[in-house]
């Protein structure tokens with residue numbers, strides 16, 4: 791299996807998941823800003839949406855969404871418990887977290903990254919930024935509350951949802967959003983950071 795990713799972006803989380811899985815894989819770093827990188831054109835062909843991650847299974851199937859890729863990796867390495875078994879409440883809980891990270895937290899940070907390009911009008915940019923900052927803070931406060939007394943999102947066991955949550959929440963640094971008010975989030979990030987998989991790829 792092959793992963794195209796760019797360092798620090800959400801696709802890094804798939805890289806962490808692969809490392810946790812112990813599966814054999816190839817990870818190819820993409821430099822979006824380098825037109826001469828032949829993989830930039832290749833990835834855009836493989837994924838017309840123009841986003842990473844792009845993942846190719848050993849059977850040649852192309853996957854281009856975080857949730858699908860994380861699930862695929864976890865299910866290929868069942869012995870590593872990177873997702874709870876199908877049909878359990880815990881599996882549904884893990885998907886609830888993947889949904890929150892993918893369509894709430896990831897997207898509110900995404901809005902912050904995009905705020906400067908939504909308009910040439912500074913007042914509009916400021917308004918978008920204000921809205922996105924508030925949304926992101928609301929999500930971080932929710933996450934902080936839910937992490938109370940837990941090592942990982944599902945309790946004691948690390949799952950692919952933690953890999954994704956770790957990478958996305960760390961974007962707070964990139965947008966100067968202090969994490970000091972979210973003590974549980976801070977200790978959680980420190981805990982995930984210590985994992986050998988994260989040390990190797992992050």
Ligand SMILES: N[C@@H](CCC(=O)N[C@@H](CS)C(=O)NCC(=O)O)C(=O)O
Pocket residue numbers: 799800801840841842843854855856857892
């Ligand atoms: N819906 C996609 C979104 C992936 C996504 O937003 N990727 C970002 C990096 S975090 C990207 O490739 N952005 C490049 C761009 O939009 O030009 C998923 O969940 O996998």
